[in-house]
Amino acid sequence: MSLKLYDTLSRSLKRFEPANPPTVSLYACGPTIYDHAHIGNYRSFLVYDLLHRYLVWSGYNVRFVMNLTDVDDKTILKAAEAGETIKEYTGPFGKQILEDAEELGILPAEAYPLATDYIEEMISWTQRLIENGMAYSTADGSVYFSIGSFPEYGRLKGLDLETATTVSRVDSDEYEKEDVRDFVLWKTTKSIDEKVEASWDSPWGRGRPGWHLECSVMSIKELGETLDIHMGGEDLVFPHHENEIAQSEAVTGKPFVRHWVHVKHLVVEGSKMSKSLGNTITVRQLLEEGFEPAAIRHQLLSAQYRKELNFTRKDLVASASAVQRIVDFETRLSSFGELPVDGEGELSAISLKTISEFQSVMDDDLNSAEALAVLFVFINKANGELDSGSDIFQGDVDRALETLKSMDLVFGLLSIAKETRQIDSSMEVWVERLLDERNEARQNRDFQRADQIRDELLSKGIALEDSEGGTRWKKSG
């Protein structure tokens, strides 16, 4: 088996083949950092992370880059409202978005290029496009890409440009374009741009880059002329990615991307998330409401990335329970004392089978929903085996633990759940003291006092589990 990914351009499941294995170049369209990122953004980021992690898990040497857009119409407007330059305005948002990503266990990218750090390159790309006859400047100092000069235009989205000239796209503002479908590479400066320092010198006068150009320039500068994988939200297929292909291939003459991967949009509490409906949710909000990062992560992974996912708080509660089950299983495996070393039981066989199943469902276009099912089947079978009374050997437990941790390298659930379950040492002392008192009460068969202590601990989020080996405690929701 090997990884198959759905490729938007060919509209089919395509075997993943990087140009220069074992290296993989992975580029993802990141957010525009004019506001907090919402949970929908994070579904995309999490899918980027899932692919990133799975490629690493599969043995590839992944070079992952995600851009941050810090100059565009909305950013300029917001910065002006705040009376700041775009740099001042966007900086904190960019920082916060990455902090929240870290909280969700998203592995860092190799680089997070900012659009405004690549102005010179964008200018030189624009010049090259004009030289190639693919672009033209207008009297007002803007530059447009000429779609008519790129016959492939529209292929990614599956548009037939001859017949599908959509009426709605005729924009009266942009009368200077030779063709209404042409898109802007360089925009001439308006006074507001200067105010927020979103304006640069260019051969066509003061101006700023068009949004589409940055990804072409940054991805190629960071990763080379042909990317193995380019990811983004489904909304970016057209026109953003379509435009990227046109610009990039017009300049390099090489195929821009080998695999286009697009993430389906998230639905929140049953309806599309939008600012106008006022139903956007940020990760920060959810954390403040008391949901743990691992539960958020679990829910976002519970549907395959090309399926619609309805994100709800109710399901977040269910996800938290599911995460707890994983954590409890790991605790159980880690709590074995001395075990015989000279043997191997059924548990090892179960573990081995699990890994190969995990691999095969993940290879099938990152079917995280089914991969999670593989995890839970494993937990179920392993628990059953541990309860069966048959001999357990050290190697079995080691292998099971290894299997769990290996899958978690991709899921990233256990690792972040453990972080949120950490407890400070003064609290720990307090818990241990009460636990001693309770054990003494239990020995004296003073169950009323024992249960009272258990309830008190539970009200502070500490759950107890009595077993033959003693009482175990854990932090719980």
Added chain:
RNA sequence: GGCGCCGUAGCCAAGCGGUAAGGCAGAGGCCUGCAAAGCCUUUAUUCCCCGGUUCGAAUCCGGGCGGCGCCUCCA
């Protein structure tokens, strides 16, 4: 109008031609001082509806009905 997706138990969600995974929730049992955790049993004879193809369909085809996305800034 154009392009595309989806409709599977109370909820979430796999399966995509061979007789319904998994999670959450519920019920009964084992274990326990009681719990918790874990295990066992149980919860869709059936996959929106109607036709068709097939030995066989949730899975393929046609037609309905219902929900949604993109085509415009948007992950």
